[in-house]
Amino acid sequence: QLISELKKLRKQITEMEKTKTKLNKANIVVQEALEYAESIVETVRESLIVIDADLRVISANRSFYKTFKVTQEEIKGQLLYELSNRQWDIPKLRELLEDILPKNTMFADFEVEQDFKNIGQRTMLLNARRIYREANKKQMILLAIEDITDRKRIEEKARKIHQELVEAHENLQKAYKEEKNLRDKLIQSEKLASLGLMGAKIAHEINNPLSVISGRAQMGMDMDTSEKVKKTFNIIFKEAKRIGNISSTYRNLSRPTPPKMENVNMNEILEECVENLETTGVIKHYEVKKYLQPNLPEVTGDRERLIQVFNNLIVNASHAMIDKEVKILTLESSVSKDSKFVEVSVKDTGCGIKKEKIEKIFEIYYTTKPDGLGTGLGLVVVKDIIEKQHKGRILVESEVNKGTTFTIKLPIKRKAKSKILIVDDDAYIRELFTDYFERKGLDVFEAQNGKEALQYYESIQPDIILSDVQMPVMDGFELAEKVRAKNPEQKIFLMTGLYFEHDIMKKLEKSNIKHFTNPPDFSVVWKMISEELKR
Numbered sequence: 197q198l199i200s201e202l203k204k205l206r207k208q209i210t211e212m213e214k215t216k217t218k219l220n221k222a223n224i225v226v227q228e229a230l231e232y233a234e235s236i237v238e239t240v241r242e243s244l245i246v247i248d249a250d251l252r253v254i255s256a257n258r259s260f261y262k263t264f265k266v267t268q269e270e271i272k273g274q275l276l277y278e279l280s281n282r283q284w285d286i287p288k289l290r291e292l293l294e295d296i297l298p299k300n301t302m303f304a305d306f307e308v309e310q311d312f313k314n315i316g317q318r319t320m321l322l323n324a325r326r327i328y329r330e331a332n333k334k335q336m337i338l339l340a341i342e343d344i345t346d347r348k349r350i351e352e353k354a355r356k357i358h359q360e361l362v363e364a365h366e367n368l369q370k371a372y373k374e375e376k377n378l379r380d381k382l383i384q385s386e387k388l389a390s391l392g393l394m395g396a397k398i399a400h401e402i403n404n405p406l407s408v409i410s411g412r413a414q415m416g417m418d419m420d421t422s423e424k425v426k427k428t429f430n431i432i433f434k435e436a437k438r439i440g441n442i443s444s445t446y447r448n449l450s451r452p453t454p455p456k457m458e459n460v461n462m463n464e465i466l467e468e469c470v471e472n473l474e475t476t477g478v479i480k481h482y483e484v485k486k487y488l489q490p491n492l493p494e495v496t497g498d499r500e501r502l503i504q505v506f507n508n509l510i511v512n513a514s515h516a517m518i519d520k521e522v523k524i525l526t527l528e529s530s531v532s533k534d535s536k537f538v539e540v541s542v543k544d545t546g547c548g549i550k551k552e553k554i555e556k557i558f559e560i561y562y563t564t565k566p567d568g569l570g571t572g573l574g575l576v577v578v579k580d581i582i583e584k585q586h587k588g589r590i591l592v593e594s595e596v597n598k599g600t601t602f603t604i605k606l607p608i609k610r611k612a613k614s615k616i617l618i619v620d621d622d623a624y625i626r627e628l629f630t631d632y633f634e635r636k637g638l639d640v641f642e643a644q645n646g647k648e649a650l651q652y653y654e655s656i657q658p659d660i661i662l663s664d665v666q667m668p669v670m671d672g673f674e675l676a677e678k679v680r681a682k683n684p685e686q687k688i689f690l691m692t693g694l695y696f697e698h699d700i701m702k703k704l705e706k707s708n709i710k711h712f713t714n715p716p717d718f719s720v721v722w723k724m725i726s727e728e729l730k731r
């Protein structure tokens with residue numbers, strides 16, 4: 197029995213030994229796993245720190261000590277927020293950390309950018325999660341901190357480079373567009389120049405025969421023949437004139453002669469144009485409506501060339517309406533809302549122009565007309581005359597199958613206001629004259645005495661000076677003398693209330709300067725001044 201007991205015992209021992217070996221093995225595996233984990237923790241570049249439920253530091257890895265330049269002794273058992281000048285005491289971080297254990301949450305990629313103790317301005321990226329140890333039922337937080345300062349810097353640089361690249365690309369595109377525009381313009385002007393050259397040659401060649409035709413036609417008009425024949429000669433004469441105009445247009449495209457500027461009334465230009473086109477038969481079988489604003493302000497322009505502009509526009513309008521049932525030509529003139537331009541529009545009920553072609557119509561040789569009817573030059577000439585020679589603008593509105601409106605805007609001639617300088621030491625008198633002359637539409641300037649008037653004289657360049665005689669510092673006589681020394685043509689009036697002072701009046705009479713006495717009779721004063729201004 198003993199033996200059997202012994203055997204049993206031995207068996208048990210063997211079992212136990214087996215279990216022990218198994219346990220040992222397991223222990224080794226655990227140990228190894230731990231070491232493995234620890235070696236990972238120690239070698240990762242991220243800084244890791246473990247804190248307990250009270251947010252006190254349990255441990256940290258090598259990278260943490262290295263990155264934040266602290267030692268284990270300095271931080272172990274400390275509250276996280278109290279470390280390194282409370283640099284982790286950030287309200288939002290506190291909130292996040294305090295939520296992790298009770299709510300079993302985690303957070304990722306919380307960015308902290310600040311001046312860190314020992315290491316300076318840096319950007320750190322924080323990740324945190326709960327770790328739970330079954331053995332001692334302990335809850336902890338693992339905080340992983342990554343220094344992303346360099347990465348951010350590089351990212352920022354990359355962003356900037358990208359931005360610059362985008363801008364460079366845009367600039368390049370802009371430059372390309374400009375270059376193309378320039379090239380197009382160059383081609384245009386080359387075309388114009390060669391055209392002009394050719395035109396000049398042709399014009400020269402046809403000039404002599406044209407003179408003969410024109411001369412003979414004029415003689416024919418004076419001959420003793422029937423009215424019918426005379427009328428025919430008249431037509432020949434007018435058409436010859438037209439040819440002359442056309443050939444001079446060609447010449448002007450390359451070597452434009454300066455326009456002959458004069459004051460013109462656009463209503464008259466329109467009327468003349470319509471009359472011409474009616475006699476030459478361009479305007480035929482269709483209605484012309486005219487809405488011309490009476491008393492239209494004048495513009496400065498070259499009569500002949502402006503007539504040519506509307507000729508070209510009306511001829512185009514007539515062509516556009518050829519196949520249309522409704523043919524109405526509307527001519528309108530008005531003053532622009534801002535009162536700066538006279539606007540004249542030519543409106544037709546023709547075929548219209550497609551949107552994408554509107555830009556094209558001003559290009560040289562662009563025409564949709566069959567040979568003989570159009571050369572594609574009309575609007576080139578219009579644009580040149582209006583924009584280059586008259587500083588005006590052209591607007592086009594068009595709707596296919598409805599019609600087209602060309603609006604020409606020409607700057608209204610502004611009369612520069614006459615400038616008057618009032619010199620008087622009495623502020624009320626100055627105010628009185630200023631009010632009066634401003635109402636008369638003059639530009640009024642004031643000075644308190646002769647010296648002040650002289651000081652501003654050059655910059656004001658008054659058309660007329662109206663000065664008191666007796667003033668402190670410098671009186672009216674001295675002012676007149678000094679001003680005349682600068683500009684003998686200067687118009688100047690003296691005025692005085694001291695008509696009872698014999699000496700002054702005598703001096704005034706002798707001085708040969710126009711004068712009147714105060715209080716002023718404005719109707720007399722204005723008569724004198726306005727006459728002087730007209731001279």
Ligand SMILES: Nc1ncnc2c1ncn2[C@@H]1O[C@H](COP(=O)(O)OP(=O)(O)OP(=O)(O)O)[C@@H](O)[C@H]1O
Binds near residue numbers: 544
């Ligand atoms: N009122 C209009 N309605 C419709 N299309 C128009 C009108 N005016 C101009 N166009 C279009 O613009 C083109 C260019 O006009 P432009 O006056 O420059 O040349 P053109 O009339 O063809 O020839 P020309 O040199 O004899 O004037 C015309 O061929 C036509 O297609």
Ligand SMILES: [Mg+2]
Binds near residue numbers: 508511512573574575
């Ligand atoms: Mg034309």
